Amino acid sequence: MTEKEIDITKVINPNLIDLHLNGKTKEDVIEELSRLLQKDDDITDIQKFVDDVFNREEEGETGIGQGVAIPHGKSKAVKNTMIAIGLSDHPIPWETLDDQPVTAVILFAVRDQDADTLHLKLLQKVAILLSDDTFIKKLHAATNKDSVIKLLYANRGDD
């Protein structure tokens, strides 16, 4: 299976992880994570990107339950298809499938015309990991950036 050999660090790096989000609202948190993407030089126009993420939010809830939300924007403002991950010590109100607030937010930034199969495949892999209760528990419990990245590497249940 070649998919397992793909390097997840092509879509995530320590600069794109915040273990203690400050934001108290969905808007604040999306901006906070978008700033990480901007600093990492993955988006060109933060306002345009945030707008596109909110356009997607209007189409349906991105809270998937178990305290996790996966907002995403396919946007012309995205330079590199990447993800940013934020964990929070306080609950953040969000539209979710279980009507509970979230404490983990994974923001997907996708280039508007992404012909880059590799990066999209990596995002798929992250989405698939989120179907696993154990992964979600470990994500919530992560205390350092390395362990978050290691979690994303593991999809064989043998980490």
Place this chain on the structure above:
Amino acid sequence: MKIVCVCACTSGIAHTYLAKAKLEKAATELGDEIHIETQGTIGTENALTPEQIAEADVALLAVDIATTGNERFKNIPTVKVGTSLVVKAPKKLLKKIEEEIKERKSKKE
């Protein structure tokens, strides 16, 4: 129960694949056989084969958008739901579908 399924969400980035993974897990736990085609930003993957469709008891469309190729399922019972329902309660959904299929079959006989 043998299921063929198409997953597709609004932006074709995340929910499609999350829904697929959840359904596969639920099907394994329930002893169902499921084949899932995804129609996402990346294009169509794991396209359903005519054989898979011919053998299926039901077609499950877990879609938030209009998908292509639905005419392939014209000869089998078809259930359409949104991806969020699949992500929220995949097992419950499959159990309910199985009950409905049984009911339909018993009515026919």
